[in-house]
Amino acid sequence: MAIENPNKIFQKLVALRESLGIPLVKYNHTIKANPISEIEIQLETDGGIEVSATDIEQIAYGSLLSYKGVLAIVYIPDTYKTEAYLKDNNLLRPDRSGRMSEKAPKFHFSWCRTLQGMQDKQRYDRYVLLRNKNNKFKVWAREDRYSRSTELKELVRLFPCKYCLSGELANTSYTHQKIGYKGYESSWNATKKHEAVDSFNIGSFLEENEGTFNTIKYANSIRQRPRYSDSNVEADDYTSDFSEISRRVRENADWICSKCHVDMSNKKEGLHTHHKNGKKNINAAGNLMVLCALCHKGIDSFHKQMYVKPHIEAYILKNRP
Numbered sequence: 240m241a242i243e244n245p246n247k248i249f250q251k252l253v254a255l256r257e258s259l260g261i262p263l264v265k266y267n268h269t270i271k272a273n274p275i276s277e278i279e280i281q282l283e284t285d286g287g288i289e290v291s292a293t294d295i296e297q298i299a300y301g302s303l304l305s306y307k308g309v310l311a312i313v314y315i316p317d318t319y320k321t322e323a324y325l326k327d328n329n330l331l332r333p334d335r336s337g338r339m340s341e342k343a344p345k346f347h348f349s350w351c352r353t354l355q356g357m358q359d360k361q362r363y364d365r366y367v368l369l370r371n372k373n374n375k376f377k378v379w380a381r382e383d384r385y386s387r388s389t390e391l392k393e394l395v396r397l398f399p400c401k402y403c404l405s406g407e408l409a410n411t412s413y414t415h416q417k418i419g420y421k422g423y424e425s426s427w428n429a430t431k432k433h434e435a436v437d438s439f440n441i442g443s444f445l446e447e448n449e450g451t452f453n454t455i456k457y458a459n460s461i462r463q464r465p466r467y468s469d470s471n472v473e474a475d476d477y478t479s480d481f482s483e484i485s486r487r488v489r490e491n492a493d494w495i496c497s498k499c500h501v502d503m504s505n506k507k508e509g510l511h512t513h514h515k516n517g518k519k520n521i522n523a524a525g526n527l528m529v530l531c532a533l534c535h536k537g538i539d540s541f542h543k544q545m546y547v548k549p550h551i552e553a554y555i556l557k558n559r560p
């Protein structure tokens with residue numbers, strides 16, 4: 240049996256389409272099965288996702304970092320340190336003069352002065368974004384000062400950067416007010432600072448900021464921005480201190496929704512801070528309202544397209560008093 244050349248069949252179809260005057264429509268045949276959750280899964284592996292500095296998304300002037308719409312933290316795997324230096328997992332270690340000092344390197348949860356400084360110096364390090372809940376990292380180290388770096392078999396503990404903790408972001412011109420995570424201030428004494436650095440937990444940080452991050456993402460997605468012409472374009476944007484203000488407001492409300500009174504202390508990512516007058520840069524207490532994701536979605540017509548994850552919706556519905 241003779242099989243006709245498939246190209247010829249295709250040419251006949253093209254001729255038929257053209258003879259009927261039907262325009263060619265280009266379809267995109269790549270169907271992606273929820274790419275966000277794939278990225279989320281990848282970010283939660285020990286290896287995270289390796290990127291260049293420009294791939295890191297900055298939310299609200301760098302106060303939060305994300306990759307393809309997923310909240311994450313960032314670090315540089317090559318530590319330029321020795322294995323012995325890194326592996327005790329303690330924050331403090333004796334320096335050359337014998338004094339106890341804080342161990343480097345650090346991880347970052349904001350686009351802080353350190354990250355900006357490295358980018359300015361054009362250091363082409365590999366940055367890794369991830370969502371590791373236990374503060375342990377895959378790192379590269381050297382055997383001694385003269386050898387080349389290799390990846391360590393065991394994960395080592397890294398600690399949060401102090402610029403990130405004190406809110407010293409690179410985009411200071413937009414920083415309405417410098418505000419530290421859980422009240423962290425650079426003027427604190429060394430002991431108090433060490434305690435804050437040592438007790439920082441990435442899992443809790445992500446959980447506390449997830450709701451705020453999603454709110455900002457949603458607002459940005461529906462926002463109608465004039466194109467690069469209006470100098471007031473940024474006037475109604477979320478401020479860089481909003482993530483911490485939002486965290487405090489929700490903490491002070493004992494993580495309870497002010498409308499339906501559901502207790503979200505075990506599901507913090509489902510509790511949001513809403514701006515009553517719609518102005519995202521007015522963070523006065525009277526303009527802020529603590530709402531669970533479902534009450535937030537129902538507050539007015541601007542919010543009704545807001546996506547609420549099924550596990551959060553189920554939790555709210557089950558736990559509403």
Ligand SMILES: [Zn+2]
Pocket residue numbers: 346347348349350351352353354400401402403
């Ligand atoms: Zn930092």
Ligand SMILES: [Zn+2]
Pocket residue numbers: 496497498499500501530531532533534535
């Ligand atoms: Zn509610």
Ligand SMILES: [Zn+2]
Pocket residue numbers: 512513514535542
């Ligand atoms: Zn809102």
